[in-house]
Amino acid sequence: MLSCGLAITFLLPSAFVSLPAARLEQLPPRVRLRIVSSGCFHNFVFLCLLLLLSAALSKASFTPIWVLFQDASALGKVVIGVDYDSPLATHLPVGTLITKIDDFSMAATSLDDPWDHYLLSPFSGYLQGWCASESLQNKASAPSCASIGAYSCFISKADETEQYELDPIDIFTGNLARCNSSTGCASSSSCVVPRRDQHLVRISVLRNSTSIEDTVVWKGPKEEIWEQVQVGNLRPRFPFVSYKLPRLASAFFEYMKIANLSLYLVNMLPIAALDGHQSLAALSQLFYGRVSEGVESIDLEALNNSTRRCVDSWVSSTGRRNNTYKPALREDTVIPKPCRRLAFPQREW
Structure with missing residues (x-):
């Protein structure tokens, strides 16, 4: 993490975290998608919690309100x-x-x-x-x-x-x-x-x-x-409790709901400076990466039927493996570099 902090844009509060871009690009698409979408996810979860809390405050059975106020x-x-x-x-x-x-x-x-x-x-x-x-x-x-x-x-x-x-x-x-x-x-x-x-x-x-x-x-x-x-509709039970407290609390909850909903929708836009752009890039890489992996598997299957020889595994004409057998080479012959063993059925020559 490079930096983090709080910001206010057009009266909308927000928190930001700056991550190293080079290291973030090296992560798998699924992990990168989870990281870049965490901000929008938390805005959505916080919005749901505020809606539930507002619904609870409006109920007559919500005890903390009636400790301080009475319904008139x-x-x-x-x-x-x-x-x-x-x-x-x-x-x-x-x-x-x-x-x-x-x-x-x-x-x-x-x-x-x-x-x-x-x-x-x-x-x-x-x-x-x-x-x-x-x-x-x-x-x-x-x-x-x-x-x-x-x-x-x-x-x-x-x-x-x-x-x-x-x-x-x-x-x-x-x-x-x-x-x-x-x-x-x-x-x-x-x-x-x-x-x-x-x-x-x-x-x-x-x-x-x-x-x-x-x-x-x-x-x-x-x-x-x-x-x-x-x-x-509410009157305080104690003289030190303000009459305006319920209205201020209601206005605060409405403000926070609007702020979280706005941040959630704006951050999901596919704009370069927002999380939506990186989320779209991670989704694209996750989807097209799977397609390319399927294409690479077809190419490897084709390699299984090729006639390539590895230097570290020579097969004699008798059909038995002979690691000590070295064919005669001319001076201008280029010896191929050792290749990795692939998990395919080997073909004897």
Whole structure:
């Protein structure tokens, strides 16, 4: 071995070993093929191990995970990060449990991910309205609604032409009764819902320090919440364990899988600087070497029927071997060099 080391090419880590080329070429093709393909083989084996480990980590019975974390997917989504410049950063600290968005539960269901399903869909989650009393309606009502400042436009579920300018904080956090129509409210109340173009999103959360549900009101597109807030299903059991550890581990495994798969495929390319070129050369020599050996065996069989004489084994005319018999030679006769004994039936002369 001449040298060895580590390298990073386009963010892909790799290890290399430099072997003496002259000595490597002298090895049999099968041995040389085993050496030059060992790197690709180890990339493939490591990729299989990573796939098995990733599958084990996703199982609920994988014990090492549950020693450090507890699964909160049955309750909702755990906030593991918020963009530092987001208005939600102060209202959704890391570790907050989001139980509902509007009337859509974030608990694990038959859906793959309720967080992505709701925030990335045009569906509005207000299945029910709120019974707004006359005191709230008189507080700010107008036949032609124009949301100004903290007020937003609400409409009646019975008649969309009835519009009100109301404070969403008073509606969403005022412990008002929920309703499907105005008939479900008192005679002095109306069943109202936010107007669709107001983009009001109600986020129900549970803080770490208390089990009391709180409400955060977001005014803007739902997609911005998905872009600015990162959530997960696991909560640490101990304060020294980071909320981001599962996501970092998952990203690391994905990176290693892609790196090993890329190295495996790239190294198998028949390019001069890669292992694929030497593997192809060894395979060619291994295949064509066997064919040439078959051709050489045919030539040797032909030599068995030739009339060559070896100097070290002369046969007399009587048919008996006589090692002391030397035929008379002229001065210009060239004595042939001794030839090797071949493993063929000898023919007597």
